[in-house]
Amino acid sequence: MFDTFRDWERNRHEYAKAWKERTGGKVLGYFCTYVPEEILHAAGVLPVRILGSHEPQDVTEPHIFGMYCPFCRDCLAQGLKGRYDYLDGIMIAQSCLHIRQAYTSWEKHRPTEFSYYLCMPHHVQSPRALPYLTEELVQFKAAVEEWTGAGITDAALDEAIEVYNENRRLLHAVYDLRKGENPPLTGEEAMEMVIAGQMTDKAEHNRELKKILGELPDRGNGRDTGVRLMIIGSEDDDTEFMSMVESCGATFVVDEHCTGTRYFWNEVEQRENRLEAIAARYIDRVPCPTKDWVERKRIGHILELAQKWNVEGAVVMQQKFCDPHELDTPAIRKALEENGIKTLFLEFDVTVPVGQFKVRVEAFLEMLGEEDLFD
Amino acid sequence: MATKQIYETRPLECWGKAKEIRQQYYRDYATAHERGGLRWAGGAWTFGAIPSGLGDDVHSLTSEPYAASIAADKDFSIKCLEAAERAGYARDLCSYMRNYWGSVILNEYLGGGPFPKPDFIWQDHICCSHAKWYQVVCDHEPGIPHFCIDVAVGPAGEINDNKLDYLVGQMHDGIEWLEQVAGRTYDDGKLIEAVHNECRSTSLWAEVCELNKAVPAPLEEKTMFSLYVLGTLMKHSKVVADFYEELRDEVRDRVENRIAAIPNERCRLMSDTQPPWGFLSLFRYLESYGAISVGSLHTFGLIGVWEDRPDGSWGPRATPQQRGIAIEDRDKALRVLAEWNLHKPEWQHFYSPHLKTEMMVRIAKEWSLDGVMLHYNRGCEGLSLGIAENRLGLLDAGFPVMTFEGNMGDEREFDFSRTKTRIDTFMETLGFKQD
Numbered sequence A: 001m002f003d004t005f006r007d008w009e010r011n012r013h014e015y016a017k018a019w020k021e022r023t024g025g026k027v028l029g030y031f032c033t034y035v036p037e038e039i040l041h042a043a044g045v046l047p048v049r050i051l052g053s054h055e056p057q058d059v060t061e062p063h064i065f066g067m068y069c070p071f072c073r074d075c076l077a078q079g080l081k082g083r084y085d086y087l088d089g090i091m092i093a094q095s096c097l098h099i100r101q102a103y104t105s106w107e108k109h110r111p112t113e114f115s116y117y118l119c120m121p122h123h124v125q126s127p128r129a130l131p132y133l134t135e136e137l138v139q140f141k142a143a144v145e146e147w148t149g150a151g152i153t154d155a156a157l158d159e160a161i162e163v164y165n166e167n168r169r170l171l172h173a174v175y176d177l178r179k180g181e182n183p184p185l186t187g188e189e190a191m192e193m194v195i196a197g198q199m200t201d202k203a204e205h206n207r208e209l210k211k212i213l214g215e216l217p218d219r220g221n222g223r224d225t226g227v228r229l230m231i232i233g234s235e236d237d238d239t240e241f242m243s244m245v246e247s248c249g250a251t252f253v254v255d256e257h258c259t260g261t262r263y264f265w266n267e268v269e270q271r272e273n274r275l276e277a278i279a280a281r282y283i284d285r286v287p288c289p290t291k292d293w294v295e296r297k298r299i300g301h302i303l304e305l306a307q308k309w310n311v312e313g314a315v316v317m318q319q320k321f322c323d324p325h326e327l328d329t330p331a332i333r334k335a336l337e338e339n340g341i342k343t344l345f346l347e348f349d350v351t352v353p354v355g356q357f358k359v360r361v362e363a364f365l366e367m368l369g370e371e372d373l374f375d
Numbered sequence B: 001m002a003t004k005q006i007y008e009t010r011p012l013e014c015w016g017k018a019k020e021i022r023q024q025y026y027r028d029y030a031t032a033h034e035r036g037g038l039r040w041a042g043g044a045w046t047f048g049a050i051p052s053g054l055g056d057d058v059h060s061l062t063s064e065p066y067a068a069s070i071a072a073d074k075d076f077s078i079k080c081l082e083a084a085e086r087a088g089y090a091r092d093l094c095s096y097m098r099n100y101w102g103s104v105i106l107n108e109y110l111g112g113g114p115f116p117k118p119d120f121i122w123q124d125h126i127c128c129s130h131a132k133w134y135q136v137v138c139d140h141e142p143g144i145p146h147f148c149i150d151v152a153v154g155p156a157g158e159i160n161d162n163k164l165d166y167l168v169g170q171m172h173d174g175i176e177w178l179e180q181v182a183g184r185t186y187d188d189g190k191l192i193e194a195v196h197n198e199c200r201s202t203s204l205w206a207e208v209c210e211l212n213k214a215v216p217a218p219l220e221e222k223t224m225f226s227l228y229v230l231g232t233l234m235k236h237s238k239v240v241a242d243f244y245e246e247l248r249d250e251v252r253d254r255v256e257n258r259i260a261a262i263p264n265e266r267c268r269l270m271s272d273t274q275p276p277w278g279f280l281s282l283f284r285y286l287e288s289y290g291a292i293s294v295g296s297l298h299t300f301g302l303i304g305v306w307e308d309r310p311d312g313s314w315g316p317r318a319t320p321q322q323r324g325i326a327i328e329d330r331d332k333a334l335r336v337l338a339e340w341n342l343h344k345p346e347w348q349h350f351y352s353p354h355l356k357t358e359m360m361v362r363i364a365k366e367w368s369l370d371g372v373m374l375h376y377n378r379g380c381e382g383l384s385l386g387i388a389e390n391r392l393g394l395l396d397a398g399f400p401v402m403t404f405e406g407n408m409g410d411e412r413e414f415d416f417s418r419t420k421t422r423i424d425t426f427m428e429t430l431g432f433k434q435d
Helices: A003-010 A012-023 A037-042 A072-080 A099-107 A129-148 A156-176 A189-197 A202-218 A237-244 A274-284 A297-308 A323-338 A354-374 B015-035 B048-053 B063-072 B074-086 B094-108 B130-140 B163-184 B188-213 B223-235 B238-256 B281-287 B298-302 B329-340 B353-366 B385-395 B416-431
Strands: A026-031 A046-049 A090-094 A114-118 A227-233 A252-255 A313-319 A344-348 B037-044 B058-062 B120-125 B147-149 B269-271 B291-296 B306-308 B314-316 B370-378 B401-406
Touching: A003 A012, A003 A189, A012 A026, A012 A046, A037 A046, A037 A129, A037 A274, A072 A099, A072 B130, A090 A099, A090 B370, A099 B353, A099 B385, A129 A274, A129 B163, A129 B188, A156 A189, A156 A274, A156 B063, A156 B385, A189 A202, A189 A252, A202 B314, A227 A297, A227 A323, A227 A354, A237 A252, A237 B063, A252 A297, A252 B314, A274 A297, A297 B314, A313 A323, A323 A344, A323 B130, A344 A354, B015 B037, B015 B223, B015 B238, B015 B329, B037 B130, B037 B238, B048 B058, B048 B163, B048 B188, B058 B223, B063 B074, B063 B094, B063 B223, B074 B094, B074 B188, B094 B130, B120 B163, B130 B147, B130 B238, B147 B163, B163 B329, B188 B238, B188 B291, B188 B314, B188 B329, B223 B238, B223 B291, B223 B298, B269 B353, B269 B401, B281 B291, B281 B416, B298 B353, B314 B353, B353 B385, B370 B385, B370 B416, B385 B401, B401 B416
Parallel strands: A026 A046, A026 A090, A090 A114, A227 A252, A227 A313, A313 A344, B037 B058, B037 B120, B120 B147, B269 B291, B269 B370, B370 B401
Antiparallel strands: B306 B314
8 A cells, every 4th residue: 555655765766857857847855854845846846855875874974074963974975976866956944963064065066056055043932033034935935936947926836835735634644543543554654655755746645645545544454553652853764663663563653753743744824925824834843853942842742742642652763963852852751751651762873773673672662561561 | 394493482471361361250150149140151152242231240151161171170071971971961962061061960060169050041052052052951950041042044145134133133032031031121331332342352362363374373272272262251341352452462562573382383283173172282292393283263263253354365353343333222232243243254164164164275375384183073063064074175275184083072082192193194294203
């Protein structure tokens, strides 16, 4: 049932090249989910998220000091190795320092006809962020129009907003099915589904989502749900890890990742000023820890997810050296534990030691099982 | 190879005064409550001029220099680092933060006694850690009010009204917040005075650094660390602005009279990022080769504010007063403060390492350098950002580069012997021998 998503996710380059050939449109690679894709979609551009390939890095050492996260180095490696050579443009919306380096090195060493650094504000809890970002989007829209040589109309923005909002609603609908006692999809499948949406035409992704939504309620996936887990943390497209955990008597029923719920959780609410509406969506979205200050608003959201999806345990992961997540991890684990949800913390690299992690995951699941034993 | 010339050298006359200002700063903070005053904590990069509007009895503890001082006290530092690790914080996080948090968690102040808890936190956010540094402090000391300003609006060359409005808007909100938190009426006159002082002190520091273009250099970087720190403590104060004027005059006199920082200057280098604070004798080791670090973008541009001169050289930015810009009210003061700080050289690389490379190449040329020592500093993700690209850019521009890995605030991540060996190799490559 999830073969199409898996195919898109695993053969992302073939998909983008075929799209480009079919439509004659431009493809833009982006480095962070704060990029307002709606504007690109309205311009007829296909935004694709640049992700790594989970191979040991062998080309980025001269460009990024090894104390930065493996994910940013893996992303840059894709550019340096020419795997995204079909891109017409690249951009980043300001988030963490780590991924910024992948963008700036890529821009210098693999220049594309268009590159853009969007100064997405960090102080999203300030009332000053909305007018600021709105004006930044005015400038961004103008830059895209100059690049593509065509204006972006309000009608095109409305259509893009609706396509993206529909995508968010559909993903919510699939995630809602995971609240049930026997979720009809695994965490691995959910991850592939969301990631596939980050690198494909959203209208096409919507069609596929509607198709599986029609079939999922009746799907018997032939597996025990086991322990209901949640996964929380930084960028994570490690489907191998998800698969390993779900082979140990557990199911990830929900996540809090930028490759998951953080990406699609909230919609654009229509306003007369379309760019202001888009700006509001990105300011109000579930924040990346880089922007979750002065209050830590993300923790309340995580607890709500855990409660609504009836989570028994949480894997709190992060990319090695990810400062923003490291700064939140102790507070998140404390909040979860205080609410009766045990946590397992794991640090990910480009490749994960599946064998070692399996031992730790099994011990964690066993510990959760013991709780039931002595209740 | 250059001939072995010996220059006259002598200690700085104002050295003792710099030390006294620093010591008084930490005493003032610790004892503020005894005099009915207020204490605030925040980063060295924060807009410290703004809380000045609450009165003359409002004293700060800036986090980075405090943590650097801890780092130089190796016994206390290891206690702090381990306390932070026991509390669950990753060892690869900013070592300034971990030293600072450790001091809070242990409730031990470097100067003795319990950690003097601030009345409020006044921070700014440019790297991933700045705002969150104090989130963690508040986790351990609940109830401290915390305000933080986002300054990440892009490089100086792209400043426009929208970007300034965002910053200035947050500053206005911050002043309303300060009034509520402190229960005091804000004095715009004191703000205006502090803004003038900040522009004066940061321009003067750039002028001091510019004087180091002279051969022989009147200052070496180890000394400069002890001088620029005053700007990281209270760049908006009249005390620091006046001191930097006195320092500028003395350094100018040294240049005119060819008074050198080291007697045997033969090789001119610059470093990058904060040094490993517990191992500043590294700079003395350089001297055995007649090598001097004349500064760095860090020492020049963390505090100093610069501009292009008509002749194309880099010099201190003219202050608003020197440019005839009148500051009549709060909004104008905040706008000047925001615009001034956005020109800080040390803020530019957050948007592109290539902007930093341009400045480093410019320093290498204008300060007549023979080579560059880059500290790949595991302790600071903010200032090590893009450092590998800086290396490539400097090499492209024809400057020899040596790198060494370390950590500004965690001695467990610095290998002194290995670093000295790298220096030996670098010096040999450059053609310099030990005296």
